[in-house]
Amino acid sequence: MRVGAGNDLHRLRAGGPLVLAGVAIPAAVEADGHSDADVVLHAVTDAVLGGAALGDIGRLFPDTDPAYRDADSMLFLTEAVRLAGVAGYRVGNVDVTIRLETPQLAPHIDAMRERLAGSLGIDSRRVGIKAKTGEGIGPIGRGEAVACDAVVLLKGG
Numbered sequence: 001m002r003v004g005a006g007n008d009l010h011r012l013r014a015g016g017p018l019v020l021a022g023v024a025i026p027a028a029v030e031a032d033g034h035s036d037a038d039v040v041l042h043a044v045t046d047a048v049l050g051g052a053a054l055g056d057i058g059r060l061f062p063d064t065d066p067a068y069r070d071a072d073s074m075l076f077l078t079e080a081v082r083l084a085g086v087a088g089y090r091v092g093n094v095d096v097t098i099r100l101e102t103p104q105l106a107p108h109i110d111a112m113r114e115r116l117a118g119s120l121g122i123d124s125r126r127v128g129i130k131a132k133t134g135e136g137i138g139p140i141g142r143g144e145a146v147a148c149d150a151v152v153l154l155k156g157g
């Protein structure tokens, strides 16, 4: 077994919806980034790649490449899982913590778990997603950014 860790942060700007784990969440803000700026998928992609020692999302999918402008980040995660599979690893479970001041994510947690589980090819009972606020301080608390931490267990190899 191997463990992988990943994290990501994107600035927020006026707009919406906010896309997290492939789920479009009604919000007055959206994440700013080269791709669809989905911090959950980016953090989990890095965790999968890191656990298999296959590099990182920036190396595989450089933001200088116009091919990835407004890209669906599900493609990054699907490719990371495929590459880990080629290296002999499959995902055991995933634990995710999203840091966001608003909106409240509780009503969307199960939809995000289902979506993430589907893209990883595992049962949603193996996907944990938690949400924390920034308690009104720092870039998260001021609503300037959304961030995500992810831990992945890889089996095999």
Ligand code: MG
Residues within 6 Å of the ligand: 008, 009, 010, 033, 037, 038, 039, 042
């Ligand atoms: Mg990112």
